[in-house]
Amino acid sequence: MAEEIIQIKDLKVHYPIRSGFWNRITDYVRAVDGINLSIKEGETYGLIGESGSGKSTTGKAIVGVEKVTSGQILYKGLDVTKASNRKKLNYNKDVQMIFQDSMSSLNPRKRIEDIIAEPIRNFENLTTDEERKRVQELLDIVGMPSDAIYKFPHEFSGGQRQRIGVARAVATNPKLIVADEPTSALDLSVQAQVLNFMKQIQQQYNIAFLFISHDLGVVKHMSEDIAIMHRGRFVEIGKRDQIYSNPMHIYTKRLLSAIPVVDVENRDQHKKDRQRVEKEFLENQSKWYDKDGRVLPLKKVGDRHWVALPDDIIQEELKEGE
Numbered sequence: 221m222a223e224e225i226i227q228i229k230d231l232k233v234h235y236p237i238r239s240g241f242w243n244r245i246t247d248y249v250r251a252v253d254g255i256n257l258s259i260k261e262g263e264t265y266g267l268i269g270e271s272g273s274g275k276s277t278t279g280k281a282i283v284g285v286e287k288v289t290s291g292q293i294l295y296k297g298l299d300v301t302k303a304s305n306r307k308k309l310n311y312n313k314d315v316q317m318i319f320q321d322s323m324s325s326l327n328p329r330k331r332i333e334d335i336i337a338e339p340i341r342n343f344e345n346l347t348t349d350e351e352r353k354r355v356q357e358l359l360d361i362v363g364m365p366s367d368a369i370y371k372f373p374h375e376f377s378g379g380q381r382q383r384i385g386v387a388r389a390v391a392t393n394p395k396l397i398v399a400d401e402p403t404s405a406l407d408l409s410v411q412a413q414v415l416n417f418m419k420q421i422q423q424q425y426n427i428a429f430l431f432i433s434h435d436l437g438v439v440k441h442m443s444e445d446i447a448i449m450h451r452g453r454f455v456e457i458g459k460r461d462q463i464y465s466n467p468m469h470i471y472t473k474r475l476l477s478a479i480p481v482v483d484v485e486n487r488d489q490h491k492k493d494r495q496r497v498e499k500e501f502l503e504n505q506s507k508w509y510d511k512d513g514r515v516l517p518l519k520k521v522g523d524r525h526w527v528a529l530p531d532d533i534i535q536e537e538l539k540e541g542e
């Protein structure tokens with residue numbers, strides 16, 4: 221069985237809110253508010269949630285570009301929220317990130333050769349010829365022509381730029397890639413191509429992914445283990461089949477009921493189901509949160525399935541699922 225490559229323990233990232241004449245801290249945005257997860261070598265962990273739920277902050281904290289308020293990120297047994305451990309483990313080489321918006325994440329003034337070579341230069345001492353050879357190999361891996369090295373990002377389509385972003389991310393032979401909404405800016409047909417090719421690269425190089433998306437359809441295609449994030453916490457964690465065929469938290473149900481159906485026959489039923497879930501969500505709000513409006517703690521409801529609900533609702537849900 222694959223080993224765990226990274227473990228996140230009770231991770232919190234809170235941003236201070238300042239106000240008044242003295243610009244004092246008056247409150248905090250609890251962007252990430254105590255999450256736990258672990259990702260196995262070569263596997264994809266899917267992180268789903270609506271805008272503002274804390275997904276990107278989680279990803280940024282893992283790659284080390286966002287300061288952690290508390291909690292641990294364990295890599296090879298050491299806590300990489302500490303810069304000294306990151307350095308010791310060469311963590312910045314092993315963990316890379318791919319962003320949603322390839323136009324702003326790739327420097328528009330640099331040629332593709334320099335964009336892809338940059339992370340290599342940070343960690344290896346290659347000659348100019350060796351470096352060029354390496355960049356061309358990487359372009360080949362992501363299915364781009366070798367003359368792309370002379371061009372600038374604006375000379376490519378969104379899908380091609382995302383491939384360049386992937387080439388850059390795999391340039392350092394990473395063990396983990398945090399992919400933050402990597403295909404949401406792309407057309408559906410291009411989305412499928414990029415997703416399939418990311419899977420291919422993952423298998424070829426045994427890279428683990430934290431795959432972040434608001435789109436349950438996309439995550440279903442990519443991940444076996446899934447967490448649903450809401451207000452900085454997880455409301456449900458489970459295996460793909462548990463989450464998609466037997467969602468237990470109302471928030472998960474809402475997200476699933478928002479996926480459009482393709483076949484006309486089921487459309488009316490789908491609309492009714494959606495309205496029912498929405499009504500249930502609005503009428504019972506107080507049950508889903510604690511008195512401070514925070515998501516309840518997770519409780520184990522089955523083999524590798526956790527849900528943040530009060531006991532009475534869990535019992536009802538379990539009975540229904542039988």
Ligand SMILES: Nc1ncnc2c1ncn2[C@@H]1O[C@H](COP(=O)(O)OP(=O)(O)OP(=O)(O)O)[C@@H](O)[C@H]1O
Binds near residue numbers: 235269270434
């Ligand atoms: N630098 C920051 N300072 C203050 N608040 C922030 C900062 N970055 C994010 N936030 C807040 O933290 C919360 C979580 O943001 P985050 O970007 O992680 O959400 P998300 O789920 O990735 O959403 P999206 O998909 O829209 O990016 C939001 O309320 C956001 O406004």
